[in-house]
Amino acid sequence: MLFHRRKLLKSNHAKRGSKMYITVFTCLLGLILIWKLYKLMKNKRLGDDFQGIDEELAIKLNEGDSIG
């Protein structure tokens, strides 16, 4: 009887541990995904102004000791 209860307790414990493991693992994956999405959205807000890249390059190349 005692042995049977112990076995049941052990099984419940394992079940809880397994549930906990899945929860933590899934949460971690979710957090990584949210963090990645946040980073991507932040970069997206910076825009994709390729003309701006040209202008920035021109300004930097033409300031100071210019090539000639």
Added chain:
Amino acid sequence: MAKQAVQLTKKKRTQYHFQKLKMCKKCNRYSVLADESCPTCGTEWIGVESLVKTIFKNKLFTEAIWILIFVSLGIVFAPTMKSMYYSLIAGLVFCLSYCLITSIFMKSEYFIQLRKLLRSDFKRIKDGIGFDSNLAKDDAEEGRLASAYEKLREISDFIENDKVKNRSVKLLNHIILRSDMELELETLVPTSYDRDFVEYALEAIKLNRTLMTKKSIAYFIQHRASIVTDFGMETLISVAGTALRMKLYIIEFADFIEEFLEYFPKERLLRLCSIIHSNPEENWGSLGLKTRGLVAAKYNYDPDFKRFVS
């Protein structure tokens, strides 16, 4: 020095200037020239866009490896068979979602990577263009004028200063210009008076009048005193004549045109009359009055002007 008869290649155009940047991986040097391979080591150039794509791919690959390691560890260390299956499913869903959002934001990520590369490699880009400029100098000194000019033409997309412009016009003044050449003028307009530029501009507009744009006309007006001293009044008459090309220019430079009205050849005056006549709603002011007066006095009985004389 006699002028050289040369063949100029057509300039390769890109949507953005940075797309012309390329790199030799062996010399670790950037260039903006049109050559296919590095003149120092002969290695084929890698375009800046390909370079960014490679860096971007490597970054994605490293990320993918880390994700796979993490998911695999999650599966391996699962305490029960059931949790192992759950971890596997969660891992797969995670990987798919990760790939999906990465592909959605691909363009902005590529942009960030490109900007990062250009910012971090800025010094090397400048040194590379400096090296290109020295190659153009060597070409000019060794008499390869076309090659030297073509190099400067590419450099001027990035470096906009009077030194580069003056070197270009000096080379062009030693080349026999032809109408089939892809000539430029507006991009060569310097910030101060440059005799070489005026000499080139006068040669170029003889071949292609459309090269004379607003900026160039304004340059001739701004430096008219020096131009008259060096090249004579005829030069300004010819420039004022080219301003008759477009209605917009006539309105913009009406005073300048009015000054030389009586010196215009018949064909130019006819052009002016035709523009004034076809745009009666425009306020032509004293230019309109003076033109009508001149036509009445000089071409009253000329059949070509008949429709303008009332």
